[in-house]
Amino acid sequence: MKNLDLSQDFFDEVACWNSFIKGDRIALEKIYRAYINDLFRFGCSLLHEPDQVKDYIQEVFIDLWKYHSNLQKTDNVKNYLFKCLSNKIYKGVKDETKRKGIVQEHVSELEYVFDSPENELINLNRDENLRKKLHAAVVELPLRQKEVINHLFFDQLSYEQTSKLMEINLKSVYTLAWKALSSLKKTL
Structure with missing residues (x-):
């Protein structure tokens, strides 16, 4: 053994x-x-x-x-x-x-959400106002969209791996990611 x-x-x-x-x-x-x-x-x-x-x-x-x-x-x-x-x-x-x-979520709790991958996103633009908007926008995403964003960008999984992990089809992963990113872009 x-x-x-x-x-x-x-x-x-x-x-x-x-x-x-x-x-x-x-x-x-x-x-x-x-x-x-x-x-x-x-x-x-x-x-x-x-x-x-x-x-x-x-x-x-x-x-x-x-x-x-x-x-x-x-x-x-x-x-x-x-x-x-x-x-x-x-x-x-x-x-x-x-x-x-x-369930009510608080922007102040966002600090628990992201570890170093969040820092990579935040480092793209150090403007504090943009950072606050990003926090607020991510908090407002539905749970499934948050999970897709987390897997794709923070865990750095592929769309296929995310599909398998979430037990949804590949098209749904693309759709959830697109909706989440579109929502984040509108907010920012």
Whole structure:
């Protein structure tokens, strides 16, 4: 069996995943530790409530352990986890919207959304007014458009990878991206 120690330079996510679905709790912990920061940043790009994102991430891992014996092998654990978290957030937002109405988002929370990829966009124009408008415009995008923008520009995934990750057809990815960019251009 391969050594699954995360302290080494190389982390074999596939071997760790395969060990986990066979019931290895330590493998699940290693997967958690390897991807928790990426999952948190991704979750915050969809939902601007960090504490709630943390709860959703915990729920994802609880569900993974609960159903580990029914899970399939995967060659991209990170994308699988992103998909699980995305689905969990969308379901949670939908349920919350039914109970409380439309979720209010705050521009001040946008700082949690973007890590260094945001800085790349912001560096194109350092004008503070433009930056504020960009923040406000991204916050106003529908969740699916935010997710497409996040995958394409911040995670630097291809349209095809985004399509697969979001489980939508390629044409829908192009449409969502076009609508999001058009909306951002109008605002800016």
